[in-house]
Amino acid sequence: MKDTASVSVSVVARLPRYYRFLCDLSKRGVERVSSKELSVVMGLTASQIRQDFNCFGGFGQQGYGYNVEQLKKELGAILGLQTEKSAVLIGAGNLGRTIATHLRFEALGFRLTAIFDSAPSLQREWIRGLPVQSAGFLREYCLQNAPEMAILCLPENQAPAVVETLLECGVNAFWNFSHYDVHTAHPDALVENVHLSDSLMTLSYKMNNSKER
């Protein structure tokens, strides 16, 4: 594998989709895939696909296509999916509950180890086999268990203090569903923001633009 530090943002942004498609192929028992077939699904040219994979040292043989299992494994390694990463969830409301139950964390190397919420009414519940703990225990838990990532499903106004606590305890990676801008306040944090409304706006754009034509 080449040094991945120099890989462009747009290539990295495509990796999850490649990986997802390879998982589908693997499930269907497909053993080989050409860059042409990949290009149709990805909406890219075959040459772009080859360029993308060359960023990581290439995985294919000219005219022979890619071995699905091998490519899936290599991309999974680049994405860090084979490294176990423990995660805590902050916020057990509707959204937090759905994230906890809906996502196949294990398939991506994540292990959800604890759930916290500030609402006493939720602290009697269990989600995905884990008890919802009082947010007051967050610091102690993190100091003792050193989770590597936090999923932020709490309201925006509660996020700054919680992120501060987490950073003090050494948690530096955030899957952020709150609308708090972690990155501006803490430029060194590793953050992946989820803004579902962005996706809805993009659909609105498509609908608006298709009408005009």
Place this chain on the structure above:
Amino acid sequence: MKDTASVSVSVVARLPRYYRFLCDLSKRGVERVSSKELSVVMGLTASQIRQDFNCFGGFGQQGYGYNVEQLKKELGAILGLQTEKSAVLIGAGNLGRTIATHLRFEALGFRLTAIFDSAPSLQREWIRGLPVQSAGFLREYCLQNAPEMAILCLPENQAPAVVETLLECGVNAFWNFSHYDVHTAHPDALVENVHLSDSLMTLSYKMNNSKER
């Protein structure tokens, strides 16, 4: 406004973030913003920002910055947010319920008008002031009410038949949380897929890559 049909995919992909940031500025009472300030938040160069806006005819005056309200309004119009669009939700499980309650549809011009689920146990519930209706009523409802968009929160294996029904009834736009690949089966449909796991994989990549350094 220029013809938007020729605007590149990457510019379109940035529009929701621009719009979101302008809404924040507007809420904070900020009246003017420079392309330099926008560039810091967007992680782009000021020149790139100006180029992006030039795709739509530009909105600013050299050396004077952009009027926040005006820019917000113009971008909103380009995104089609001021056009009312009715939407139905298919699937009222955990995920569908969260989408229905969590999203500020109205702010983006969408109006959720009906919710359907195939599970009889859910059909006594109300979500966001709407009764959960039997999926058996979907066709009749769509033929009578002509919704413009469907939110797919149903299991992947149930999605193909539902999408088929919706298309037959003239519903051609899909906000797709199921993992069914609508676009490959129906290339003319307007689809925006949400794959939360892609975002989690991207975070995994960042965590993996930061460790290696």
